[in-house]
Amino acid sequence: xxxxxxxxxxxxxxxxxxxxxxxxxxxxxxxxxxxxxxxxxxxxxxxxxxxxxxxxxxxxxxxxxxxxxxxxxxxxxxxxxxxxxxxxxxxxxxxxxxxxxxxxxxxxxxxxxxxxxxxxxxxxxxxxxxxxxxxxxxxxxxxxxxxxxxxxxxxxxxxxxxxxxxxxxxxxxxxxxxxxxxxxxxxxxxxxxxxxxxxxxxxxxxxxxxxxxxxxxxxxxxxxxxxxxxxxxxxxxxxxxxxxxxxxxxxxxxxxxxxxxxxxxxxxxxxxxxxxxxxxxxxxxxxxxxxxxxxxxxxxxxxxxxxxxxxxxxxxxxxxxxxxxxxxxxxxxxxxxxxxxxxxxxxxxxxxxxxxxxxxxxxxxxxxxxxxxxxxxxxxxxxxxxxxxxxxxx
Ligand SMILES: [Fe+2]
Numbered sequence: 075x076x077x078x079x080x081x082x083x084x085x086x087x088x089x090x091x092x093x094x095x096x097x098x099x100x101x102x103x104x105x106x107x108x109x110x111x112x113x114x115x116x117x118x119x120x121x122x123x124x125x126x127x128x129x130x131x132x133x134x135x136x137x138x139x140x141x142x143x144x145x146x147x148x149x150x151x152x153x154x155x156x157x158x159x160x161x162x163x164x165x166x167x168x169x170x171x172x173x174x175x176x177x178x179x180x181x182x183x184x185x186x187x188x189x190x191x192x193x194x195x196x197x198x199x200x201x202x203x204x205x206x207x208x209x210x211x212x213x214x215x216x217x218x219x220x221x222x223x224x225x226x227x228x229x230x231x232x233x234x235x236x237x238x239x240x241x242x243x244x245x246x247x248x249x250x251x252x253x254x255x256x257x258x259x260x261x262x263x264x265x266x267x268x269x270x271x272x273x274x275x276x277x278x279x280x281x282x283x284x285x286x287x288x289x290x291x292x293x294x295x296x297x298x299x300x301x302x303x304x305x306x307x308x309x310x311x312x313x314x315x316x317x318x319x320x321x322x323x324x325x326x327x328x329x330x331x332x333x334x335x336x337x338x339x340x341x342x343x344x345x346x347x348x349x350x351x352x353x354x355x356x357x358x359x360x361x362x363x364x365x366x367x368x369x370x371x372x373x374x375x376x377x378x379x380x381x382x383x384x385x386x387x388x389x390x391x392x393x394x395x396x397x398x399x400x401x402x403x404x405x406x407x408x409x410x411x412x413x414x415x416x417x418x419x420x421x422x423x424x425x426x427x428x429x430x431x432x433x434x435x436x437x438x439x440x441x442x443x444x445x446x447x448x449x450x451x452x453x454x455x456x457x458x459x460x461x462x463x464x465x466x467x468x
Pocket of ligand 1: 224360
């Protein structure tokens with residue numbers, strides 16, 4: 075796995091120029107934005123199933139009928155370079171005034187990739203591999219998530235898979251200008267998708283709280299996101315109401331804002347190989363190791379602390395997470411997390427997903443990019459990782 079070096083300096087981060095708060099009916103704002111931008115030609119990047127199933131297609135039909143709309147809707151989940159290249163071809167065929175992205179994290183990332191890589195002279199594979207930098211900003215991007223999960227509408231990251239490897243692009247151009255988060259679009263989400271996307275939001279919030287790159291603002295967003303996700307995830311899966319869907323949308327969006335600053339840590343770093351190897355949905359793969367990583371980070375000491383603010387600081391963040399969970403010890407908190415993950419149908423043991431053998435555990439240890447672990451507050455050596463994975467083996 076390889077990370078692109080296109081990491082912006084902190085002063086290059088930008089917030090969406092015009093944020094619409096999480097609110098039922100927020101999708102109506104799309105009309106206002108398109109009118110304000112004087113959009114005549116629109117490039118629509120949408121996950122076909124989500125576009126229909128969420129109700130977005132019906133809600134936007136009359137608005138989009140008044141404009142020239144080029145659609146790019148057929149692509150695989152988890153953006154592949156081959157699909158990005160097809161999207162770029164389509165994108166370049168017409169002058170585009172704005173891009174509208176509708177769907178889960180994959181659709182939003184696809185829109186970011188197509189509309190930004192499509193503006194560059196360099197071939198997309200060079201840009202994805204980080205051999206060239208993005209030099210030209212794409213047209214305004216309006217991101218409309220239909221899941222409460224990745225928070226991609228609030229981040230300057232995009233994921234792209236090439237030759238079976240995952241690449242993370244990070245650039246200020248990738249942050250959408252507009253984020254429309256309308257909980258009504260998530261009302262028909264099936265339980266499994268609600269669980270996997272909600273677990274992603276929960277893990278992003280918790281990891282953000284202890285991330286080395288966290289700051290006061292990211293902690294503010296992550297605290298609220300974690301509180302909302304802990305309180306509402308199980309209900310969102312088992313007995314969703316409009317209020318619960320709204321709470322999870324807010325959690326996911328705030329977690330996105332938090333990791334836009336702090337980035338993620340060990341659980342995310344470990345998850346990619348689990349997803350690729352066992353086909354476990356992203357959020358569920360991440361959540362498998364959230365409890366053991368909490369236990370691991372709770373033991374941060376002066377000798378293995380990576381965060382320059384010190385081990386005491388890390389332990390106080392863990393203490394805050396314990397507080398959110400109403401737990402008095404890391405073990406109790408880890409148990410609560412594990413129960414929550416299992417309770418919404420997520421696997422909690424490697425053996426459950428056919429990865430319990432010695433060989434599979436070794437494969438996981440080797441596949442985790444140690445560079446990705448550097449944002450974890452406690453140093454993680456291959457031996458540490460092996461022990462951590464052993465704890466969730468059976
Ligand atoms: Fe994630």
